[in-house]
Amino acid sequence: MKNHVYENRKFIIGGIALVIVLCYIVRLAFLQLSDGEYKSRADNNAFFNNIIFPSRGVIYDRNGELLVYNQPAYDIMVVMREVKNLDTLDFCNTLGITKKFFDERMETIKNTNKNPGYSSYTQQLFYAQIPAAEFSIFQEKLFRFHGFYVRERTIRRYATDHCAHILGDVAEVSQKEVDNDDYYDPGDYIGKQGVERSYEPELRGVKGVQILLRDARGRIQGHYRNGALDRKPVPGKSLTLSIDAKVQALGERLMEGKMGAIVAIEPKTGEILCMVSAPSYDPHRMEGKQRGTQMMEMQHDPMKPMLNRAIAGTYPPGSTFKTSQGLTFLQEGIITSSTSYPCSRGFRYGGMKVGCHGHGAPLPLIPAIATSCNGYFCWGLYHMLSNRKNYKNIQEALTTWKDYMVSMGFGYKLGVDLPGEARGMIPNAQFYDKAYKDSWNPLSVISIAIGQGEVTLTPLQIANLGATIANRGYYITPHIVKGVEGGHIADSLKEKHYTKVEKQYYEMIAEGMRKAVLGGTCRSANNSQYAVCGKTGTAQNRGKDHSAFMGFAPMENPKIAVAVYVENGGFGATYGVPIGALIMEQYINGKLSPASEAKAASFQSRHIDYGTRAR
Amino acid sequence: MKRTMEQETGSKGIFLSIDWITILLYVILIVWGWFSVCGACYDFNNPDLFSWETNSGKQIVWGGSSLVLAAVLMLIEKRFYDTAAYVIYGALMLLLMVTIVIAPDTKGSRSWLPITSSVKIQPAEFAKFAVALALGKLMDKYGFNIKKPKDIGIAIALIIFPMLLIIAQKETGSALVYFAFFLMLYREGMTGSLLFCGFACVVYFVVGMKFSQDYIANMPVSIGEFSVLMLAMIFTIGMVWTYCHNRFAVRLMAAVCFGATLLAMLFSLFVIPFDVCYVMLGACILMILYIIGLAIYTRLYKYALIALFAIVSCSLFYMSSTLFAHLADHQRTRIEVLLGMKDDPRGAGYNVNQAKIAIGSGGLTGKGFLNGTQTKLKYVPEQHTDFIFCTVGEEEGFVGSAGVLIVYLFFIWRLIIVAERQPDTMGRVYGYCVLCIFLFHLFINVGMVLGLTPVIGIPLPFFSYGGSSLWGFTLLLFIFLRMDAERNLKRQ
Secondary structure (H helix, E strand, O other), X not given: OOOOOOOOHHHHHHHHHHHHXXXXXXXXXXXXXXXXXXXXXXXXXXXXXXXXXXXXXXXXXXXOOEEEEEEEEEEEEEOHHHOOOOOHHHHHHHHOOOHHHHHHHHHHHHOOOOOOOOOOOOOEEEEEEEEHHHHHHHHHHHHHOOOEEEEEEEEEEEOOOOOHHHHOOEEEOOHHHHHHOOOOOOOOEEEOOHHHHHXXXXXXXXOEEEEEEEOOOOOEEEEHHHHOOOXXXXXXXXXXXXXXXXXXXXXXXXXXXXXXXXXXXXXXOOEEEEEEEEOOOOXXXXXXXXXXXXXXXXXXXXXXXXXXXXXXOOEOOHHHHHHHHHHHHHHOOOOOOOOOEOOOOEEEEOOEEEEOOOOOOOEOHHHHHHHOOHHHHHHHHHHHHHOOOOOOOHHHHHHHHHHHHHHOOOOOOOOOOOOOOOOOEOOOHHHHHHHOOOOOOHHHHHHHHHOOOOOEXXXXXXXXXXXXXXXXXXXXXXEOEEEEOOOOOOHHHOOEEEOOOOHHHHHHHHHXXXXXXXXXXXXXXXXXXXXXXXXXXXXXXXXXXXXXXXXXXXXXXXXEEEEEEEOOOOOOOOOHHHHHHHHHHHHHHOOOOHHHHHHHHHHHHOOOOOOOOOO | OHHHHHHHHHHHHHHHHOOHHHHHHHHHHHHHXXXXXXXXXXXXXXXXXXXXXXXXXXXXXXXXXXXXXHHHHOOOOHHXXXXXXXHHHHHHHHHHHHHHHHOOOEOOEOOOEEOOOOOEEOHHHHHHHHHHHHHHHHHHOOOOOOOXXXXXXXXXXXXXXXXXXXXXXXXXXXXXXXXXXXXXXXHXXXXXXXXXXXXXXXXXXXXXXXXXXXXXXXXXXXXXXXXXXXXXXXXXXXXXXHHHOOHHHHHHHHHHHHHHHHHHHHHHHHOOOOOHHHHHHHHHHHHHHHHHHHHHHHOOHHHHHHHHHHHHHHHHHHHHHHHXXXXXXXXXXXXXXXXXXXXXXXXXXXXXXXXXHHHHOOOOOOOOOOOOHHHHOOOOOOOOOOOHHHHHHHHHHHHHHHHHHHHHHHHHHHHHHHHHOOOOHHHHHHHHHHHHHHHHHHHHXXXXXXXXOOOOOOOOOOOOOOHHHHHXXXXXXXXXXXXXXXXOOOOO
C-alpha cells in the first residue's frame, strides 16, 4: 500500500542528508585545508625532543697540562605519580635536606604556575647537581625511594687555582641569550666569561636530539619513525691555550696584594704566555651551585676581582710609550739617530715645564731611551707638531702621529680572543679641536709624548708594543688559544701586522732598551744568561704613581715580550722591572734560580695598601 | 511438489532481490571503520593489529560476527517480524527496565549488561529495531491515520517510552537518537509545522543564549533577547499568513509590531537609550491577545495553536535563561563552550579542541595509516568510540574524511530508494526508521567531532569501536534488507 500523498517528502529527507554532509565537508575544508596551525599544534602535543647534551671540551695549557675538565653531577628527578610509601625522614637525611625543604620543593613542583610543564607522569627536577661523592650514598638507597630517578649532567671543574679570568666560567643561559640564539633553550649551559665564552661554539659541541612520541599524559611511547630523524650529539672540542701554567702561576703569585696586570706574549706567534689580572680569584669559586652567590660577593667587592685588567683596564702607559714616539719621529724624519735635544731637568719652553730626573744633557735618542729622558721626547713631539714643511697644520701633524699609533695597535681593540677587551685612547685632532675649541698648540698636548695626558693603553697593548719591537716592526694579534682540537685557529690570528715604521728604526729602539737594562732605568732586569731589553714606565695619576715595565728577551730572536703594570706601585723600577724580569726568567729557563726564587717570595709578600676606596 | 517449486523460486527470487548495493556500502563502511579503529587503538606495547589483546583485533571479531548475524537475519522471513513485532517490542522494553535495576554503574550510566567478564552489551542499541518494528506494525494496521490524534498519540508513545527508560539509565545521548523517528513520522504525513516548531525552539535557544551578553550599539539592549523577540514576531506573523490566509490580520500585526519596534529603536538611539525589548514584549503581548481574539471570534483552532506558539516563543527565552542559570556548572560550561561563548581548551572544550587539532592536522591527504600522532598518542578522549572520526581526519586527511561522508550520503540515499520501493507500509516505515537513525547518528557524531553540534555520546555507525553498536546497526539494517528482498513476493 503505497503512500503517494507524501512521497515527495523523500526529497526533503534526502535534502536534509545532503545539506548536512555538504556543511560538514565545508567545515572539514576549513579545518584541514587552511593554514598549518592545527598541524603545528598536533606536533607540539605529540613530539617530545629529548635533548642529549654533548660533553663540553676540556682546556689544556700550552704544555698539555689540564686546566678545566668535566665532572659528572647528578640531578634527582621525581615522578609524582610513582612516589609512594616514601620514608621522608630517611630520604631527607640521605640528601642532607630538611623536611621543610622537601615539602616546599614538592609543592613548587606541583604548582603549575611556577612549573608550567608539570605532569605527574614525567620526571621533574627535584634537586640539582649532587656531587658524585654525595650521590653514591643516595644511590645505595635509591631502590627504596619509589618514583625518584637520577639524571646525569656534567659540571665544570678546574684543575688549577689560577687563570680565573682567562678560563672564565659556565652557567645557565640568560633569557636574552636564549632569544638571541636559536641553539639555546632555557636551562642550557653557556660560557659566560673568558675563553669559555669566546670559544663557546667550539667548546659546547652540538646537542643531539631524540624525537620521542609523548602521549596525552606525558608518557613517552617510543621513537618517532624509529629514530630516523634523531641526531647524535657532537662532543665539544678541547682547547689548548697558549698560556704557560707555570708562568701564569708565578705571575699570580707576584701580583698578590697588588692591583694591576701582567701580560707576556711570544712575539713570533702572538701567543699570550701569561695574562695576570690582580686581584684575581680562585676559579673553584665558580664551580657548581655556589656560583651565583660567589658572583654576587665578588661583584660587590670594591677591588673588582672579576675585572680582567689585562685587557679591560686602561692606563696611562707612561715612559714605556716613549719607544713608540722615538719610532715615529725617526720614520717621519723629525730626528735622526744623532739628533740631540737638551734636557735641563726637564722640558722647558714658553712657560711650559715637564720635569725630568738628573742625567747628562743634551743627549741623542739611544741614551734618551736608556735614561727615559722626558725632555727629549717632548722636544721631538714639539718639533713634529710645529713642522710646517711636512704638515700643513697642527691637525695634519697630529693625524699623522695618530696613524702611527694606530698602526702599532693602539687606540682600537687588538682583537684578542677574549671577551671584554677595551680599546684604550689615542686622541686625534678632532678630539683636541673640540676640547680646546680649535685653539691648541703643541704645548697643549705635549704630555702625550711621554705616555701621559689623554693617552691610555691596556696592559695587553703595552705588551704588544714590546712584541712589536721584539719583532722589529710587526705584530701578530695576541691570542690566548693555541689550538682547537681537530681544527684551526682563525687566520686573522696568524697574520703579520706591520707598523708604519721601518725595521732599521726598531733596531735603534731595541738598542736603547738594551742600554736601559745595561746601564739605565732597568738595571735590575739584567740577566747574565740572555740579553734583556726593557723600558720602565712611571705613570703619574691622581694617587701614587703607577709602576710599569715593558721588555723582551733575548734581544736577538726574542722568545718573550712582557708588560707589567702595578697600580700605585711607584717607580717603574720598584715593581715593574723585577716582576718582568722574573717572568722572563721563568719562561726562558723554565724555572727560577734560587736567588730569583727568594726575590719572588719577597715580592709575593709585598702588598700595596689601597685603602678602601672603590676603584 | 508444486509447493516446493514455488518455495525454490521464492528463495531464488529472494536471493536475486537482495539489494547488493546497500550490502556493498555496508561492507565498505565496516572495513574502513576497522582501519580507523586500528589507528585509534594503536597500543605501543602491543603493535599486533590482529591480536585479541587489542581493540583492533576484537573489532575483527565483532565485524566477522556481524556478517554471520547478517547472514542469519537474511534467513528470517518478514512474516516472523510481522507476527512478533509487539512481542519483540515488549521483550526489549522489559530488558531495558531490567537493565536499569541490574546493570552495574559504568562511568555514571547503568546501561551495560555484563555477559562475560570482558563482554558487555548495551540493550539500548538493540531497542531501536524493536521500536522501528513496532512502529511499522502499528502504522501498517488498516485504518491507521496519522492525522488522528489517537493514532499519532500511540505512535509517539511507542517512541517516548523507551526514551524515558534509557534516560533512566543515564544514557541521555542514546535516548536522543529516538528523536530520529519523528523524521520518519514526517515522511508518513505528520504535519511539518511540528518539525518547524522544534527547529524554531533550537534557533531561539542558540541565538538567545549565545548573544545574551552582547549589546546593540551603546543601548542597554541584549542582542539575544532582541533577536528572539524579533524572530518570534516574524514566525508568528508568517504562520498566520501561511495557515490562515488572513491578510488584514497579517498587515495589522506587522504594522504594529515592526512599527513599535522601529520607533522604540529610534527613540533609544537618538533621545534616551532604554531597553527596547520592553516595547517589543508589549507588542508581542498585544499580538497574542489579538490572535486569541481572532480564535474566539472565528472559532478556528489554528489561531489558538498559533497563539500558543507565540506564547511559547516569547517565554522560551526567559525560561531558558532561568533554566540555564540553574544548570550545574559543568553542564553550563559545556553549553557555553559549544556556543562559542567560552574558550576552555583544558576543561569542557578539551575533547572538541583536541579533536579539531587532530582533524586539522590531517591536511589534504592525511598522515597515513597508523601515523596519526594525536590519535595514536590518545590526545582525544573516547577516540576509538565516539570520536573515531578524528582518526579518519588525521590519518586520511580531507580526502578520506570527505570520502567517508560521501559514502554515508550514498548509503542513506540508497536506503531512501529501497524504503520507497516497499510494497507495504510496514516495510517503508521500518526502512525510514533505519535510515533516519543512521542520519541522526551521522549528524550528531560527526557534528560534535567537528565542533558543530553538542557533545552527545553516540557512536558513528560501523566506525566506532564496539560489538554492541555494530551488532545493533547490523540487526537494524539486515532486517530491512530481508524485508526488501521479499518485496516481489506476494503476501501469503
